Amino acid sequence: MIKYEQVEIKYGNFVAIENLNLEVREGEFFTFLGPSGCGKTTSLRALVGFLTPSKGKIIVGGDDVTNLPVEKRNIGMVFQSYALFPTMSVYENIAFGLKVKKLPKAEINQKVRAVAAKIQINDEQLRKNVSELSGGQQQRVALARAIVLEPKILCLDEPLSNLDAKLRIELRRELKRLQKDLGITTLYVTHDQEEALTLSDRIAVFNNGFIEQVGTPHEIYNHSSSEFVCDFIGDINRLETGILKKINEQEQAGLDIHKTGFVRIERCIDTEKPGYVSIEGVVIDKEFDGVMTKYTVKCGDEIIKYLEKNDGFQFYDEGDEISVFINPKDIMQF
Numbered sequence: 001m002i003k004y005e006q007v008e009i010k011y012g013n014f015v016a017i018e019n020l021n022l023e024v025r026e027g028e029f030f031t032f033l034g035p036s037g038c039g040k041t042t043s044l045r046a047l048v049g050f051l052t053p054s055k056g057k058i059i060v061g062g063d064d065v066t067n068l069p070v071e072k073r074n075i076g077m078v079f080q081s082y083a084l085f086p087t088m089s090v091y092e093n094i095a096f097g098l099k100v101k102k103l104p105k106a107e108i109n110q111k112v113r114a115v116a117a118k119i120q121i122n123d124e125q126l127r128k129n130v131s132e133l134s135g136g137q138q139q140r141v142a143l144a145r146a147i148v149l150e151p152k153i154l155c156l157d158e159p160l161s162n163l164d165a166k167l168r169i170e171l172r173r174e175l176k177r178l179q180k181d182l183g184i185t186t187l188y189v190t191h192d193q194e195e196a197l198t199l200s201d202r203i204a205v206f207n208n209g210f211i212e213q214v215g216t217p218h219e220i221y222n223h224s225s226s227e228f229v230c231d232f233i234g235d236i237n238r239l240e241t242g243i244l245k246k247i248n249e250q251e252q253a254g255l256d257i258h259k260t261g262f263v264r265i266e267r268c269i270d271t272e273k274p275g276y277v278s279i280e281g282v283v284i285d286k287e288f289d290g291v292m293t294k295y296t297v298k299c300g301d302e303i304i305k306y307l308e309k310n311d312g313f314q315f316y317d318e319g320d321e322i323s324v325f326i327n328p329k330d331i332m333q334f
């Protein structure tokens with residue numbers, strides 16, 4: 001449905017995006033994920049029409065929209081900084097785009113109320129001034145203002161970044177539900193890997209203006225295609241020659257000892273299991289967050305971290321000598 005074809009985007013002489021090629025399917029929840037400054041917003045703004053590529057094409061539903069003005073693209077946009085009209089009421093904010101389109105008053109009223117209901121904004125809140133609302137509610141209004149126009153595509157640029165952790169998770173769920181309900185093709189920008197994993201049908205991992213990998217959350221996490229992706233998307237242990245040698249000796253795993261091996265920390269365990277290799281070490285740190293304990297274990301001159309679910313019992317201390325078990329099949333090398 002959306003296609004970037006050999007897209008280059010520049011700011012003056014600076015090439016922010018060199019050669020972007022990407023396809024997003026109809027109805028998909030698609031996320032641009034990557035660290036700050038890697039080109040997510042730039043890529044999104046070119047689709048919305050705020051930026052014009054210096055090379056290449058952007059195709060939407062078969063039409064070349066590369067040079068089409070923003071207002072002709074029928075794309076809804078929500079920003080991190082809600083960008084609401086601060087002196088207007090919630091109702092007026094949501095109705096704004098419909099008024100610009102000169103829709104009859106009754107129709108505006110019906111549409112605003114329908115969207116408000118979907119997004120859990122009640123009548124009392126509709127009458128309020130937006131400045132009286134909390135951040136989470138303001139972001140709901142921003143979302144309502146975008147979807148009331150029934151856009152073909154919804155673009156969200158870090159919409160939850162200004163909210164506190166609990167609210168972020170709550171709104172994330174609502175957003176996912178709403179997107180499923182509406183079936184609207186959604187492009188979502190975030191630097192938060194957990195957000196990307198929980199929300200997306202597919203993710204494009206950006207690094208420095210380029211896409212490193214496109215895939216489902218499962219593919220990106222379990223079959224990372226590069227060290228960058230592997231490292232960015234989760235917590236990993238880096239295994240070097242010493243440990244890799246040990247693993248090869250015990251299990252004939254055939255690992256390349258001249259390359260770093262990567263293993264997710266939650267794949268490492270402290271109880272023996274068939275096929276796993278034991279590595280002895282000393283606990284040097286533990287972080288308990290209620291659900292899990294993250295242990296840091298010094299094994300020779302290498303460090304292995306692992307997670308243990310809180311069962312109310314077992315609790316190692318700093319200085320304890322333990323064994324960490326790793327399944328060679330879980331080790332990624334690039």
Ligand SMILES: Nc1ncnc2c1ncn2[C@@H]1O[C@H](COP(=O)(O)OP(=O)(O)O)[C@@H](O)[C@H]1O
Pocket residue numbers: 011014016034035036037038039040041042043
């Ligand atoms: N208005 C601008 N003028 C010049 N450079 C910009 C501008 N906006 C972004 N950039 C640069 O383009 C690159 C990509 O930025 P951006 O798309 O905002 O990244 P992200 O959204 O992934 O954090 C960065 O190097 C950034 O400094």
Ligand SMILES: [Mg+2]
Pocket residue numbers: 037040041042189
């Ligand atoms: Mg950005």
